[in-house]
Amino acid sequence: TKIQPHYLKAIENGDLEFFKDDLSYLRYFLRFYCQALQIDFEEIRNEFEKNMEDFAKQFVQAFYQQFDTNKQNLVNFYQQPSQLTFQNNFCQGSEAIMQKIMSLPFQSIRHIVDDISCHQIQATQVPMVLIHVYGKLSIDGDNPMAFTETFILANNNNNWFVLNDI
Numbered sequence: 001t002k003i004q005p006h007y008l009k010a011i012e013n014g015d016l017e018f019f020k021d022d023l024s025y026l027r028y029f030l031r032f033y034c035q036a037l038q039i040d041f042e043e044i045r046n047e048f049e050k051n052m053e054d055f056a057k058q059f060v061q062a063f064y065q066q067f068d069t070n071k072q073n074l075v076n077f078y079q080q081p082s083q084l085t086f087q088n089n090f091c092q093g094s095e096a097i098m099q100k101i102m103s104l105p106f107q108s109i110r111h112i113v114d115d116i117s118c119h120q121i122q123a124t125q126v127p128m129v130l131i132h133v134y135g136k137l138s139i140d141g142d143n144p145m146a147f148t149e150t151f152i153l154a155n156n157n158n159n160w161f162v163l164n165d166i
Helices: 005-012 023-037 041-069 071-077 094-102
Strands: 078-086 089-092 109-121 128-139 145-156 159-165
Touching (some): 041 071, 041 109, 041 128, 071 078, 071 094
Parallel strands (some): 078 159
Antiparallel strands (some): 078 089, 145 159
16 A cells, blocks of 8 residues: 555554544545455444444533533533534633523423434544534423534544534
8 A cells, every 4th residue: 555654553553543633534544444455445434433423422412411410510511712602692612601501591401312413524633523413402391392403522632522512
């Protein structure tokens, strides 16, 4: 192959951390690696996508569990570059976002997730994942109503955080 030895070593050792700055390189190298070894790239890609879906499900479950039970803990999901857009209101930074969340006028909330879609964002040097959530939302025990929320997660020094929340 034309893949440089240090990339081959990282692939063979399963060292995904080596590609953390841009996962699109990993996909590119894996395609050529699979061709050289006559391995089905689509099978490998599908496993990668499954892992991403599992990651998205874990994030969504953790996020809404905190939102529904102890929304003060949502501060752990945001950082200074984080942005929230909610009902045409925009705020940036974990402190401003938490002020907005804590000001929401309800006593109880319950998120019922029906479906999650996720995709890796490849046009950036920072690993990012887009997650779109569809479901129902019950506020103060009222009948559930439809909701949708979109997240862009970014990785900062091996810590994933919500970069955008719409």
